[in-house]
Amino acid sequence: MGVRKPTLRSVAEAAGVSTATVSYAFSRPDRVSAEARTRVLAVAGELGYAGPDAKGRSLRTGRTGAVGVIFTTGLTYAFTDPYVTAMLAGLAEALEPSRTSLMFIPFGEVSAGMAPDQVRRSVDAVHRAMIDGAVADGLDDDHPAVRVLAERGIPLVRSNETAAGPSVVIDDRQAGRDVGRHLAGLGHRDIVALVATPHEPGRVVEVTEQTPLFPYSRLRLTGLRESLPADTRLRVISGGSNSALAGQVAARAVLRGSERPTAIAADSDVLAAAVAGVARERGLWLGAGLSLTGFDDQPVAAELGLTTVRQPVHRKGFLMGRMLVDPDSERGRITLPTELVVRRSTGPAPSVRLGE
């Protein structure tokens, strides 16, 4: 006596109707007589049949009712990043009306010299994910995950400007220029750009041409460079992936010794907040001894009086979700506005530099 789970077919047999009738009784009540329906439901109840199986249904319909989010940072980090959570909130809001679920797909950090076996396993995860569409932030066109999704024919919406295909973006290069112009206008000629790079935070690296960068960082740096006078000294460093720890170690390295810059342009408010903490330890006054900019304009920026670039993160997530779920929504690329919000963390560069 197999006590196997009841199926739609077994219910149909027990109720003496066709499988189609059972299916309709559950999924399209109006397509079946009330009488037949109650009978089917009664039998189903007796047998402990809970309704059409999700896997069978999705095979048949070709849809899964879920949208994937590809993470390249490890979910543990992702959930602590306010940029990410804000975007997810917007995404969730867009999906809620259609009751579409969200699926989180962790993909290791490829560029950080991931072992081939690791890549393979990550690719497999993307391959196996039961999703109707996907969103991702900062994946270049040649990223394995992007390739796999394309092969599978799964629509992908990204939020980086380097993406070919549907995307919701900001003008990162222009934002970089805005920051550079602001700092240059205040007289800063020795600047450190602090970016996040895809590796475990804790180790400080000097960023060179060869260093793998997130697409947005590259664009912002381009903008930054363009807008700085030729005699500006610009160093680019990273303490690892976007986190307080990365900001701390980087700030400690930079603010120690005589090579201290007059301004630090951080690539996120999270990094900037960490720098602010270290600056305070060192007795540096933001906007005086050290100027500091962030990015995103998360709540922490206002709290700290941080000059930063405001971008509509929540809206970004919302629009990405809409592109996937709403067939009537705008296609192609949507560019959202950014705005430099000047607060008290930036000020005139110290006018006299010793040792020059």
Add this chain to the structure above:
Amino acid sequence: MGVRKPTLRSVAEAAGVSTATVSYAFSRPDRVSAEARTRVLAVAGELGYAGPDAKGRSLRTGRTGAVGVIFTTGLTYAFTDPYVTAMLAGLAEALEPSRTSLMFIPFGEVSAGMAPDQVRRSVDAVHRAMIDGAVADGLDDDHPAVRVLAERGIPLVRSNETAAGPSVVIDDRQAGRDVGRHLAGLGHRDIVALVATPHEPGRVVEVTEQTPLFPYSRLRLTGLRESLPADTRLRVISGGSNSALAGQVAARAVLRGSERPTAIAADSDVLAAAVAGVARERGLWLGAGLSLTGFDDQPVAAELGLTTVRQPVHRKGFLMGRMLVDPDSERGRITLPTELVVRRSTGPAPSVRLGE
């Protein structure tokens, strides 16, 4: 000429082999000769076949490679709650080795008088979710989501003590007693317990016997009551679901006028942090004019010098995940320890009360 997506069968035909061979070529490389394998992969490449379809495979194997997380708070709120994100981080860590994905399933707030239609749609979402297992926090046994999962035969791990079945819990009642004993020992006899309730934050309600509470709140309140002397005045209020806003409105209501308590026991650090902010506005000194306790011991608690109950949230999530993916892991119920962390936000009750 249908340009339909290639299937395993079409690849098999094109390569002149059986479907089994193609399947093995992708999923069990060792089960097929290297020669046949390369041929199959070559043909697959030509046809643009990306490998076995996830939906077909999952129907056949009965597995989806994902576990669900049931949310009753709206994803938008969830992502901003440090308790939730910490638990998710732990969960993600447990799932990562098996490359299991995480699926977020929003379920409206049932107890808050959800419309029947809403309930139905939420139930459907749980029904349709393609998951092998699920975790949930604070769902009672009679919650619709719990019922559906049981009917579907999907393993569920919860983190509330009221759960029958697998769970990872803390002793909430004991934690409540610890808080009560601490406050009573400091002489407090007029206490407000501030809890989260499942409704939109912003409106303050006095909690009565009939008010729907999260299971953990009920237990903590029981413990709190047990440990307070008989002459203690205890009021229980809520400003809505766990959030800064809920804490703010509740604190404003409570700290205004002559009915002000000498201590507030908040059910989370998030709520307590909000209370601390309002207290500061009112010129109340924590630990002197007003004593305040939190719950969870999130980083913010240490920052604010908040007396709170420490619970291993990350570990909770990790163990829940392990129970689902690791068949060798401990079954049944795991109880994790809590600890009252006394900081400067609690102090002796003002010795003389006016108006008594």
Add this chain to the structure above:
DNA sequence: TTGTACGCGTTATCAC
């Protein structure tokens, strides 16, 4: 309402 192809792959079993 019902009969019945069809969606796509997996895996035990068998034959060489």
Add this chain to the structure above:
DNA sequence: GTGATAACGCGTACAA
């Protein structure tokens, strides 16, 4: 050791 055969897995949609 390799490859093929064929029986599933569960529901949906179209035609009758």
